Amino acid sequence: MSGRRLPDADERVIARRAEIAAALAGLVAPDAVIAHERQMRPYETDGLTAYRQLPLVVVLPSTTAEVAAVLKYCHHNEIRVVPRGAGTSLSGGALPLGDAVLIGMGKFTRILEIDLENRCAVVEPGVTNLAITKAVEAQGFYYAPDPSSQIACTIGGNVAENAGGVHCLKYGLTTHNVLGAELVLPTGEIVELGGKHLDAGGLDLLSVVIGSEGLLGIVTRVTVRLLKKPDTARALLVGFATSEDAGECVARIIGQGIIPAGIEMMDRDAIAAAEAFVQVGYPLDVEALLIIELDGPEAECTHLMEQVVAIARACRAANLRVSQSEEERLGFWAGRKAAFPAVGRLSPDYLCMDGTIPRKRLPEVLARMRELSARYGLRLANVFHAGDGNLHPLILFDANAPGELDAAEALGSDILRLCVEVGGVLTGEHGVGIEKRDLMPVMFSDGDLLQQQRLKCAFDGKGLLNPGKVFPTLHRCAEAGRMQVSGGALSFPDLPRF
């Protein structure tokens, strides 16, 4: 375990493990409580595998009433809680705490209703992202957000992280595709937010629950929007001798008013890794490769593809292929979708960064990342949601080599600082979690963070839900209520950070 500290575990709570497990077993099915070390092992980490921690106890409720009962018990007894979906978070959002009950939502796997007349589905949070599309694809519908982890990750986790995917340029993030949710508050109270209708009736609380990283409540039901599958999708694979040319191509496409379904970019190292892994015919002699996908009626794809090809040529495309069949299109994507595991083969370990930048700053950011990579002596491969500026630099390292994890984390932090410096943000879709928690002050002042924390207090007055994530400093709610910011300065400036 490296850099990021977690809040100190409360030994008095740990000492009560057996008693707590027994009490929980009275609230859910008895076999739904796990307190043995060996059986808790599978829960000790998430997608940020450098960090491991056994929970106090694992509980696997299967109904909203059980979730409410468990939360009420924990609230009454002041026991911390960490919610968990499939555990694919790349920011350590689902990392357990030694004195916290881990609530696994893995039993919430039912699709409760498919309502094609209203183009929505009501599902339990443990349903995987892909399972929603699978359930409606025979009728020609799908659920739009498509994170690369979609076979495994759950819709509850997607809501908590506001997950994106390669098609968000045109179809939006989770927040644009969720209509409603049932949420259990840390007190065990249940609230219904949204529904099958489009607009919130009062404050749009759903919008802050989405992306709340398990800090505001536990989502027990989700109503998602379904879209009709477009008639056609066609992709263009185009290589460039410089990332500047590729960047210019993206800017000109969007500048001409064309919004493709997705635009992905890979740099030389990522291309080489992907090609070695899946052999889909990516050109190896280019600095940057774009996959540009258009979808819609056949006539539209044909019409716009001509324009996009012309733009790519004008931007000095070194090499260009338009998919002629569905098989070929999927081939173009196969390399991109396998980019993480492909890079994983080059190196014992990697960290996946997730900053977003204004698109036009890309060449400059790539150049400065190369300098940073040289300075730290660690290799980088870049995949990039080029249409929306979301950058995924993969930092290659060996956790067994002394100091490399620390160096990799330091390089990652420098990259994210760079993203903020050029006008971007720390995380585009993976969340803050523990990974970027200590970088929050790079983007936000203490006063900005205080507003966020007061909102957290409105949901979770005792600060029991997922502590140690997202916020670099934990204020007690009473304290956050008393503090005052004026002229950019906080009246209690010297509170401890982790």
Place this chain on the structure above:
Amino acid sequence: MTAPLTPRDEADLAEAVGGAFARSETLEVVGQGSRRALGRATRSDALLDVSALSGITLYEPEELVLSARAGTPLSDIAAQLDAHGQMLAFEPADLGPLLGGPAGSGSLGGTVAVNLCGPRRLSAGAARDHMLGLRAVSGRGELFKAGGRVVKNVTGYDLPRLFTGAFGTLGVLTELTLKVMPKPPAEETLLVCGLGPGEPADAASRALTSAMGSSCEVSGAAFLPAAIAARLPDLEGVGDAVAFRMEGVAPSIAARRERLAGLMAAYGTLETLPEAPSRALWAALRDVQPFHDGKAAPRVVWRISTAPAGGPALAELLATTLDGEAFCDWAGGLIWLALPPGASRAVEVRRATARHGGHATLIRADAAERARVPVFQPLEGALAALTRRVKASFDPKGVLNRGRMHEGM
């Protein structure tokens, strides 16, 4: 009421709100004042006029992003965007005339504060879906920021969206950053006239569901009962109708029109409206023109958000049982209902809506009525308490627009 506060900049504004907080006074926040008649009628100790905080601060067309101070007139923003072939894709409605004021007024902050949108809500979303970042002053007079200027951002809670539609009850917006989109190069409308077979509302629901369940990508879908249609531009004599808008490049529209016409032939006779009348029609629906009653004796107007498939039936039911008129936008998901002047019939409207799922907001009624009945869907139980705590987390003394959404909040 004392003289309005007219801060010149953010720092001034923070000081003004901080002063009100210290003195435990209440403020009503106004931009251009074009939407003051929306929400519960309230009384405050002073007006806080933010119209001096004006001007576009960043516009990068190729990055699809625009930032502007909250008091910037929406018309200035539209003009800037237009010059680059871009737009606010959520199609903010101009409710001025509906509320008895002039057309063409309104600020960006006001638009966002009430989460305005138009027919394109269906495909492009509301103001909330285009919000990227904000700067605001809390009810304690603290200036803060949230979000950013890029479309993909999950750094911290999504306050920009929470503040959208909060009617200025959480903070005073000072600067906003939004996603902008290219204007579609062309549009046209397909009308299905003389709806049948069977009851018009029923046929409308089936027609709307069929179109929305196809890949025709409509960006406007309305149900217009005959009496409403007769008052819309170019729609005289169409009878009960549904209208579908298609936008995009010409070859795409042609392909989609052909497909949609095939699906719709069973529900009525078909007509197409080319570009200009199509634009006029959707602008009229966006601005709720059928209910622009002038100054005389304006009717009560409700806006109901419901599950779309049941929308036409609910519209029809409300209109007949309450002696009013209604039409649907958003493929049935939005009902505009006009009732005779006077009592708003809130209990009946909400009881009927509850059976279909969704909620009703009172949009136009005299101030006495807007003080008497809940303008927004009443909150209950844990949700009411949570809403109260969220309001208090930003504005613990209830300085800003107190009571504008919910009594005492």
